Amino acid sequence: MFTLLLPAIVLSSAQAADAVQLHPTLQVRPRVEAHTGRDGLPDGEAIFVSQRTRLGAELKAPQLRARLSFQDVRLWGSESHTLLDYTADSIDLHEGWLQWAPVEELSLRAGRQEINIHEQRLLGAVDWTPQGRSFDALSLSLSSGKLGADAGVAVLADADSAAWDTGGLMAFLRAGATPAEGAQTDLLVILDTDELSERTRVTGGLYAKAGSGALSGRVEAYGQVGSRADVDIQAAMVGVRGTFAPDRAGKPELTLWYDLLSGDGDAADTKATAFDTLFATNHKFYGQLDLVTFGLGGAVDNQGLHDAALKLGASPAKGLRANLDLHAFLAAAPAADDPMLGQEVDLWMSGKVAEHLQIAGGGAAFVQLTGDREPDLWAWLQLNLDL
16 A cells, blocks of 8 residues: 555645745846035035845745845945955845745735835835835735735834834835726825834825826825824825836837925914825935035925926936936025026936846936025945856
8 A cells, every 4th residue: 555655745745846936036237426425515426336145045845935134234335354354244135034825815915125116206116216215014914806905014114123212103004996907096004103202193095096008197195194292193195196108119108297295384373284204215306416405495405395207218228227317406485585496307227237136327407496505416326146
């Protein structure tokens, strides 16, 4: 009997082994950047090389997935000695999670993970930065036909960890439908707390996108309410995008874009009305130079923001993509008589050098047609090996 069962046992074991897949991952991404200071002042020039190196693996098995990704993020020349500095103080765990899917429609993920919702407007991994963003979180995904939902909770700060004296949490819920290919309608709610600033805030709203033929578009609107110490939070944002992408040689695209972030130019007001973009990948929205919402406009100076943009894209050759963005930034609630914050031009290209290897580069200029701010200039060149 055992002799008859042995082939079946061996075959079953082989099939089980085939069902478990382990895929190693590797990324090496050096980037050189040069800029004039990003502060509108003279004599702020800088040039440096940053590098991200990620090494990890992803496991796939029946009902289970797991991912492990370690990264080293550094500036070239930042070690104190080429021989004696071997502390590896720039190595970190970027992702380390386990996912269980007891049925096809349900999955539960626990551990350090990236969270990307919608176009990373409010929750994103900020992949442009060398370090990226990840959360210590528990997340859940549900799907049934054209309906779907994602929910999760992340620990932002925990006093018991000995790294913080206070605590903070973030929780989110996205629920909606995909009625047709390329179409989506969602409700999104995000709760974030911070004990240090005594802040409890809820951000909620709607996101919708659709397309037909060469035309596609997206509209979204969110409100923010809550409190920070003795200040009430009441803010809002609206974003609209329309794209024309005809089926032509060179894959041309033309996009008209408008964003409004509420603000408050009255410093004596007891309400916080400047919209905070939370955990967004702002680089995708408000200019690649990362000046607006980081140094000017938005919640950073409470002036809010009008962002009107024209975006052009084309592929002049196979494997090559060129993009040009033109932004006009105005304060929604200006602190001075002139609401104009500045204008930005972004130009960048990317192309395939070899299998798994891409080269990209570009530049940006931020200018004020009025005022005494010096123009800000920035250029970059990047290699990206991704396996």
